[in-house]
Amino acid sequence: MSIITTEQPGQPVVPHTRENFFVRLVRRESSLAWLFLAPALIILVVFMAYPFGYGIYISTTDAMVGFAGKNFVWLENYQRLLDDPIFRKTVRNTFIYGFGTVPFKLVLGLALALVLNQTFRFSRVFRAFLLLPWIVPTAISSLAFLMLYNGVLSPVSWVLVDWGIISDNINFLGDPVNAIVSLCVANIWRGVPFFGISILAGLQAVPDELNEAAALDGASVWQRFWAVTWPVIRNITLIATLFSIIWTFADFQLIYVLTKGGPANSTHVFGTYSYQTLGQTFIGDAAAISLYMFPILAVLAVMLLRYVRHDD
Amino acid sequence: MAMVGSNAKRNRWLGLYIPLSMFMVFLLFPFYWMLIVSLKPNSELLDTSVNPFLLFSVTLDHYAYLFTDTDFVRYTINTFVVTIGSTALALVTSIFAGYALGRFRFRGGTLMGALIFLCYLVPPTLLFIPLSQIVADLGLYNSYWSLILTYPTFLIPFASWLLMGYFRTIAIDLEHAALVDGATRLQAMRHVxxxxxxxxxxxAGIFCFTLGWNEFLYALVFMSSGEMKTVPVGVVTDLIRADVYFWGSLMAAGILGSVPVAVAYSFFVDNYISGMTAGATKG
Structure with missing residues (x-):
């Protein structure tokens, strides 16, 4: 602290040599750096690191909401969940949800980026509008899907019935298989713009001359993409993919709004099942359910950190 | 370019106009749907013999209902308070943190940068259970502070990384010049x-605003009493009713609830797009 007070305005500026200046700068810097970091770190420690540790503790107890007493039960909650059919389905759903959406988001997002990277009239307006699914609150856009998937009022069903393709409205959310496909489609819809914009930013770095030279040399569009474009956008594409896997894995809103994990607990992911369990007051089990996500999240996070560093 | 004539024209259609139109339809249809449903009279809305994609008569009843018969205005005020409060807190702390990470060389600096980045990857679904206990212990249930203090956990990591990258793009010489001229660190920071x-x-501010406005899980768990709900939570939990006459007002709430973020970002769309990628890639 004293280091800072010595340089309050109004103090005469002490003339000093060049080395002296840098020596003082370095010495001062480390303490000033921690001082600058302190407010952010305090918030992160109190509301993130501490809850994480506390969550591990809760997950090893039989605590219930509204009851003061709790007993330490070691890993019983985790063990019991392994035999819980709904939890098993939750794990399965999470993988279906991830593998059923991320590849589509990646391919469609790449296509979107390649389309938007061309020069055409009003391209900025299109770019702004096409990002909307990503900007708007998911809970709210999910409401639009809730209606698009409605058993009576769905316009999708209406068109298919009108064209004579089906005779009865589709039961989008009432059937387990339909429900999970419907959730995947809504998730893809929301995620495509994120891939699109991230990859588009990467495409700006592709040198035009190189592309044109390759074209003059007779390289096909496909060859040009792999030889010129892909190496430049590879890293950002991987980063966007890892982010998307993490977010999809830990999703809550979309499923909560559309199915709440139903029908008959068939579409839960970790977040919704944990929330439902909390609602049944079993807070120890609820904490264990959400902590089951941690190992996979940790692996993804380490991978992501490596790619982000690589990009420096 | 050598390509001219019908070949180039055909490529333009295949490579641009057709896929662009398909993306427009796929990505914007839900918004179109929300808008027309919010303006449709119930009689038309519930008549399945009428083409649902078109609007034959327009009414503002659903919007009026939202303002007179629901807590929507209250939700909107709550969301503004929470979002602006948490954005301000996150932004101020992140400016200092981002500056320290981007400018100072100190022992543990790289590690701190990596740890803060890792915080960005911690999803609310992992922490909401213990956090709900902590919020309860602090007596913050159904208080704005429950969200103003917890939202920065996901706003700070993002904002400080974005700002760290940004500070590094500013030439350090300018700052050194100010320091040599006798300015203090804080003065150089503030004026240069x-x-x-x-x-x-x-x-960073727009980002925090949209992330705060869109947050759902913490708001659902920590501010569950009727009059303290945020827009996304209130709309989802209170406006869906047992009868079928709620769709119009539900979609109207969807449209209105999207407006603040859509406006915030439309003004700064270019900043937003560059920020979105800078946060994840530069550092």
């Missing part, structure tokens, strides 16, 4: 660095 970093601070 911050004005130059304004675009970065602005995009």
């Amino acid at each position: 660095v911050l004005p130059l970093a304004m675009p970065g601070i602005l995009s």
Whole structure:
């Protein structure tokens, strides 16, 4: 602290040599750096690191909401969940949800980026509008899907019935298989713009001359993409993919709004099942359910950190 | 370019116009749907013999209902308070943290940068259970503070990384010149660095605003009493009713609830897009 007070305005500026200046700068810097970091770190420690540790503790107890007493039960909650059919389905759903959406988001997002990277009239307006699914609150856009998937009022069903393709409205959310496909489609819809914009930013770095030279040399569009474009956008594409896997894995809103994990607990992911369990007051089990996500999240996070560093 | 004539024209259709139209339909249809449903009279809405994609008569009844018969205005005020409060807190702390990470060389600096980045990857679904206990212990249930204090956990990591990258793009010589001229670190920061970093601070702010406005899980768990709900939570939990006459007002709430973020980002769309990728890639 004293280091800072010595340089309050109004103090005469002490003339000093060049080395002296840098020596003082370095010495001062480390303490000033921690001082600058302190407010952010305090918030992160109190509301993130501490809850994480506390969550591990809760997950090893039989605590219930509204009851003061709790007993330490070691890993019983985790063990019991392994035999819980709904939890098993939750794990399965999470993988279906991830593998059923991320590849589509990646391919469609790449296509979107390649389309938007061309020069055409009003391209900025299109770019702004096409990002909307990503900007708007998911809970709210999910409401639009809730209606698009409605058993009576769905316009999708209406068109298919009108064209004579089906005779009865589709039961989008009432059937387990339909429900999970419907959730995947809504998730893809929301995620495509994120891939699109991230990859588009990467495409700006592709040198035009190189592309044109390759074209003059007779390289096909496909060859040009792999030889010129892909190496430049590879890293950002991987980063966007890892982010998307993490977010999809830990999703809550979309499923909560559309199915709440139903029908008959068939579409839960970790977040919704944990929330439902909390609602049944079993807070120890609820904490264990959400902590089951941690190992996979940790692996993804380490991978992501490596790619982000690589990009420096 | 050598390509001219019908071949180039055909490529333009295949490579641009057709896929662009398909993306427009796929990505914007839900918004079109929300808009027309919010303006449709119930009689038309519930008549399945009428083409649902068109609007034959327009009514503002659903919007009026929202303002007179529901807590929507209250939800909107709550969301503004929480979002602006948490954005301000996150932005101020992140400017200092981002500056320290981007400018100072100190033992543990790289590690701190990596740890803060890792915080960005911690999803609310992992922490909401223990956090709900902590919020309860602090007596913050159904208080604005429950969200103003917890939202920064996901706003700070993002904002400080974005700002760290931004501060590094500002030439250090300018700052050194100010220091040599006798300015203090804080003066150099305030008068030299911050004005130059304004675009970065602005995009960090817009980002925090949209992330705060859109948050759902913490708001659902920590502010569950009727009059303290935020827009996304209130709309989802209170406006869906047992009868079928709620769709119009539900979609109207969807449209209105999207407006603040859509406006915030439309003004700064270019900042937003560059910020979105800078946060994840530069550092």
